[in-house]
Amino acid sequence: MRDVAIIGVGAHPTGRFRDKPLKALAYPAIWNAIEDAGVKSSDISVAYVGNSLGGLLTGQEGVRGQVMLQHSGITGIPIVNVENACASAMTALRGAWLEVASGAADVALAVGVEKMDVGDNARTIGALSGVSELDLSEMGMSFTTSYAIHPKINLKSRMEEYGWTAADFAKPAVKNSYNGSLNPLAQHRKPLTIEEVVQSRVVVDPLTLLMCSSISDGAAAAVLCSADVAARFSSKTPVRIASCVLRSGVYRLPDDKGPDSATTTAYAAYEKAGIGPEDLDAIELHDAMAPAELMLYERLGLCAPGEGPRLIDDHITTLDGRLPVNPSGGLCSRGHPVGATGLLQICELVWQMRGEAGRRQIAKRPKVTMAQNQGGLLLGQDSAVYGCTILKS
Amino acid sequence: MKVLNPDNLRVPDAPGATPCLLGNRCQGCGTVVFPKMPVCPRCHRNGAMEEVEIGRTGKLYSHTISYFAPKGFKAPAFQAFIDLPEGPRVFSLIGSQCPVERGVLEDGMAMQLIVEALADTPEHKDELTYKYIPASGVEV
Numbered sequence: 001m002r003d004v005a006i007i008g009v010g011a012h013p014t015g016r017f018r019d020k021p022l023k024a025l026a027y028p029a030i031w032n033a034i035e036d037a038g039v040k041s042s043d044i045s046v047a048y049v050g051n052s053l054g055g056l057l058t059g060q061e062g063v064r065g066q067v068m069l070q071h072s073g074i075t076g077i078p079i080v081n082v083e084n085a086c087a088s089a090m091t092a093l094r095g096a097w098l099e100v101a102s103g104a105a106d107v108a109l110a111v112g113v114e115k116m117d118v119g120d121n122a123r124t125i126g127a128l129s130g131v132s133e134l135d136l137s138e139m140g141m142s143f144t145t146s147y148a149i150h151p152k153i154n155l156k157s158r159m160e161e162y163g164w165t166a167a168d169f170a171k172p173a174v175k176n177s178y179n180g181s182l183n184p185l186a187q188h189r190k191p192l193t194i195e196e197v198v199q200s201r202v203v204v205d206p207l208t209l210l211m212c213s214s215i216s217d218g219a220a221a222a223v224l225c226s227a228d229v230a231a232r233f234s235s236k237t238p239v240r241i242a243s244c245v246l247r248s249g250v251y252r253l254p255d256d257k258g259p260d261s262a263t264t265t266a267y268a269a270y271e272k273a274g275i276g277p278e279d280l281d282a283i284e285l286h287d288a289m290a291p292a293e294l295m296l297y298e299r300l301g302l303c304a305p306g307e308g309p310r311l312i313d314d315h316i317t318t319l320d321g322r323l324p325v326n327p328s329g330g331l332c333s334r335g336h337p338v339g340a341t342g343l344l345q346i347c348e349l350v351w352q353m354r355g356e357a358g359r360r361q362i363a364k365r366p367k368v369t370m371a372q373n374q375g376g377l378l379l380g381q382d383s384a385v386y387g388c389t390i391l392k393s
Numbered sequence: 394m395k396v397l398n399p400d401n402l403r404v405p406d407a408p409g410a411t412p413c414l415l416g417n418r419c420q421g422c423g424t425v426v427f428p429k430m431p432v433c434p435r436c437h438r439n440g441a442m443e444e445v446e447i448g449r450t451g452k453l454y455s456h457t458i459s460y461f462a463p464k465g466f467k468a469p470a471f472q473a474f475i476d477l478p479e480g481p482r483v484f485s486l487i488g489s490q491c492p493v494e495r496g497v498l499e500d501g502m503a504m505q506l507i508v509e510a511l512a513d514t515p516e517h518k519d520e521l522t523y524k525y526i527p528a529s530g531v532e533v
Contacts, residue, residue: 145459148457205459379428
């Protein structure tokens with residue numbers, strides 16, 4: 001396997017762009033990445049395109065990748081369509097990485113795009129239910145409910161077990177809203193207070209509206225090449241993919257005592273990258289509901305069980321901390337266009353590692369970073385998809 | 394009225410007979426799953442699953458009130474996971490006779506299965522499904 005570098009990234013701003021179809025969202029992300037990489041579009045020999053809801057929401061059930069890339073002037077090459085719920089873009093990245101690592105391709109493109117604002121929120125939420133196994137969604141179970149009481153995370157029971165309060169739940173949302181306020185690409189740019197988050201409308205007890213990611217359009221792309229030729233295209237700080245691990249959920253029986261799948265995925269990524277969680281300088285993680293960030297701190301090995309809120313109180317995971325988490329604003333502030341999120345995370349980390357993150361730039365430029373992404377929900381009481389990518393510069 | 398998923402739920406015609414869920418038990422290791430699946434998730438044996446009647450009673454594992462309703466449902470509504478004595482942990486709605494207020498349900502309480510319409514909405518009023526309600530004098 002060859003070492004692979006990310007030499008170009010690009011993104012469309014995240015938000016509601018009702019009149020823009022998928023291909024119009026994808027175009028600026030793709031071409032920003034191509035121009036950032038210093039490649040010609042004809043250098044790209046394979047592309048992976050992640051999207052989750054476009055079939056149901058736009059009617060373009062098949063060949064969405066070919067449609068989007070044709071609009072951007074990229075035709076003829078192999079184009080692989082990827083659907084893996086909220087981890088579609090991370091899965092697309094993995095495909096592009098494997099193409100280059102294996103030597104099958106010299107330059108590969110990974111794209112993630114999502115069109116969620118179609119003028120009918122109920123239809124969007126209905127489509128989103130379709131990334132849960134049908135036996136659950138047909139009974140009326142929502143993702144918000146799954147974060148609240150599903151055995152795999154059960155945030156409600158953590159309040160009793162750890163003594164976490166509503167204010168603790170609000171802390172990641174407040175931290176990330178500040179980061180998002182500094183990000184011109186973010187969907188929500190208003191810094192929030194603990195009181196605003198706690199007192200916003202309850203969606204599913206104990207989760208309030210401002211703890212939840214919202215309906216969002218967006219796109220992101222990355223250009224990958226073999227690390228030994230990266231300097232031929234780009235003079236920017238080279239960013240190498242140290243590991244890219246994809247896992248699927250495990251059927252969890254109620255007596256299951258095994259480690260959480262987010263943990264096994266992260267530790268597989270640490271091992272392949274030859275690092276431990278203590279070596280990370282920055283993380284983008286999957287806070288689809290803000291308090292999940294507190295659980296993920298434990299599951300990624302950043303703290304002991306129950307200690308999540310302390311990492312924010314002690315300014316460890318804040319932008320000025322030793323290990324900033326979600327410098328982009330994360331899923332709740334930067335936005336969560338589901339099929340684009342994994343590559344939006346990668347874009348942010350590359351910008352931070354190059355020192356190009358503007359007002360939200362981490363003061364000590366990070367050298368080792370991780371993107372953690374997950375998606376879908378299975379009857380077997382686990383998420384469907386888990387992904388972790390570790391980058392080194 | 395029709396049963397939403399007849400493979401999952403048995404609604405007997407005989408007077409006095411109680412409804413139950415239909416799961417699978419592995420003839421190899423005894424693991425019970427709901428809904429049914431042809432391969433045991435514990436011992437991974439193929440073709441050893443037999444149908445079993447389960448879930449007439451259960452214990453409330455976790456619950457919440459959803460103040461948001463997906464299309465075709467109403468809010469506020471209880472949503473819950475129920476631990477069945479046979480082994481499975483099942484997502485379930487709570488019977489409509491239960492007032493949707495904090496304090497009505499308590500995790501760990503004994504529950505019993507009932508059958509009613511999935512939701513009192515035009516989309517789902519004719520679809521029968523399983524729900525749970527607090528048990529009256531049922532030992533779990």
